[in-house]
Amino acid sequence: xxxxxxxxxxxxxxxxxxxxxxxxxxxxxxxxxxxxxxxxxxxxxxxxxxxxxxxxxxxxxxxxxxxxxxxxxxxxxxxxxxxxxxxxxxxxxxxxxxxxxxxxxxxxxxxxxxxxxxxxxxxxxxxxxxxx
Amino acid sequence: xxxxxxxxxxxxxxxxxxxxxxxxxxxxxxxxxxxxxxxxxxxxxxxxxxxxxxxxxxxxxxxxxxxxxxxxxxxxxxxxxxxxxxxxxxxxxxxxxxxxxxxxxxxxxxxxxxxxxxxxxxxxxxxxxxxxxxxxxxxxxxxxxxxxxxxxxxxxxxxxxxxxxxxxxxxxxxxxxxxxxxxxxxxxxxxxxxxxxxxxxxxxxxxxxxxxxxxxxxxxxxxxxxxxxxxxxxxxxx
Numbered sequence: 001x002x003x004x005x006x007x008x009x010x011x012x013x014x015x016x017x018x019x020x021x022x023x024x025x026x027x028x029x030x031x032x033x034x035x036x037x038x039x040x041x042x043x044x045x046x047x048x049x050x051x052x053x054x055x056x057x058x059x060x061x062x063x064x065x066x067x068x069x070x071x072x073x074x075x076x077x078x079x080x081x082x083x084x085x086x087x088x089x090x091x092x093x094x095x096x097x098x099x100x101x102x103x104x105x106x107x108x109x110x111x112x113x114x115x116x117x118x119x120x121x122x123x124x125x126x127x128x129x130x131x132x
Numbered sequence: 133x134x135x136x137x138x139x140x141x142x143x144x145x146x147x148x149x150x151x152x153x154x155x156x157x158x159x160x161x162x163x164x165x166x167x168x169x170x171x172x173x174x175x176x177x178x179x180x181x182x183x184x185x186x187x188x189x190x191x192x193x194x195x196x197x198x199x200x201x202x203x204x205x206x207x208x209x210x211x212x213x214x215x216x217x218x219x220x221x222x223x224x225x226x227x228x229x230x231x232x233x234x235x236x237x238x239x240x241x242x243x244x245x246x247x248x249x250x251x252x253x254x255x256x257x258x259x260x261x262x263x264x265x266x267x268x269x270x271x272x273x274x275x276x277x278x279x280x281x282x283x284x285x286x287x288x289x290x291x292x293x294x295x296x297x298x299x300x301x302x303x304x305x306x307x308x309x310x311x312x313x314x315x316x317x318x319x320x321x322x323x324x325x326x327x328x329x330x331x332x333x334x335x336x337x338x339x340x341x342x343x344x345x346x347x348x349x350x351x352x353x354x355x356x357x358x359x360x361x362x363x364x365x366x367x368x369x370x
C-alpha cells in the first residue's frame with residue numbers, strides 16, 4: 001500500500017487508497033477495474049477467472065497480463081514469508097502509512113501485533129529509499 | 133536442464149499461448165528445480181515433501197474447519213497429509229500455506245522448539261516459493277509445475293554469520309540493508325536465494341525497485357495496485 005501511494009503521487013495521481021485496498025476501484029490508475037477483478041479472481045480461484053483474464057488481456061495486452069500474474073503470485077509468496085516469520089514493518093513504511101492504516105483497517109490485521117507502536121507520525125517521501 | 137519430458141517453464145507457457153519474458157522463465161527454470169535439492173537445513177526429499185504438503189493444505193479438511201473457527205487452536209484433528217513428514221512439520225506447512233494471516237509468535241516458537249529455527253525458516257521459504265509458482269500458473273490458466281526431482285546431498289547445517297534477534301519471530305541478518313522482508317529468510321541463505329531470485333523477477337527487478345516510475349508493461353501504480361489488493365485479500369499487515 002505504501003508503494004501504491006508513493007508511486008501514484010510520483011506521477012500525479014491522487015489514488016483513493018480505500019477503494020484500492022477494498023477492491024472498489026482506484027481512480028486515476030489506468031485499467032484499475034480490470035486489474036482488481038483479475039487479482040481477486042486469481043486469489044479466490046473463482047469460476048470467472050477465465051473471463052477476468054481475457055478482460056485484462058484485452059486492456060493491457062499479453063505482457064501486461066503476465067506482469068499482473070507475476071505480481072499476484074509474487075505477493076502470494078511474500079505474504080507467507082512476512083506472516084510466517086513475524087517481521088516488523090520498516091520504520092519508513094510505518095511513518096509513511098501511519099495516517100491511513102487505521103482507516104483502511106490494516107491495523108486490525110493480526111500481523112500488526114508484530115510491530116511495536118513506535119509513535120511515528122506521517123511524513124511525505126520522494127524516494128523508495130526513505131521507506132526502507 | 134530440460135528435455136522432452138520436462139519442458140522448460142518458458143516452453144510450458146509458450147504451449148499455452150504465452151511468450152514469457154526470458155528473465156522470468158529462466159528464474160523459474162533455475163530456482164524451482166533447486167528446491168528438490170538440499171538446502172541449508174533440510175535435504176531435498178524433505179523439501180519436496182513440503183511442496184507436496186503445501187498443495188495438500190489447500191484441500192485439507194482440518195485446515196478448512198480451522199479457517200472457519202475463531203481460533204485455529206480450538207479445532208483438533210489430523211491434517212490430510214500424504215507424506216511422512218514429522219507431524220509438527222506437517223502442521224506448520226499447512227498453517228503457513230493456508231492460514232498465514234493468523235500465525236502468531238507463540239505458534240512459531242512452538243514449531244521452532246520442535247524442529248529448530250533453521251528448518252522452520254527454510255520451510256517458510258519453500259512454502260512461499262511453491263505459492264509463487266502455483267499462483268502464477270493458475271493466473272494464466274496453466275497447470276502447476278511438477279514437484280522438482282530429488283537431488284542428492286546433505287544440507288549445509290551451519291548458522292549463517294551475522295544473524296540474530298532483530299525483533300521478528302525468527303533469527304535474521306542483524307544488518308539491515310534493504311526492506312525487512314528481504315532478510316526474513318536469511319537464516320536459510322540457499323532458500324532465501326531461491327525465494328529472492330523468484331520474487332525479484334516477478335516484482336522488484338533489482339535496481340528498478342528503487343524507482344517510483346517504471347517503464348514496464350504495467351506502470352508502477354498498476355503493479356502496486358495489484359500488490360496492495362493481493363496483500364489485503366490475504367490480510368497481510370506487512
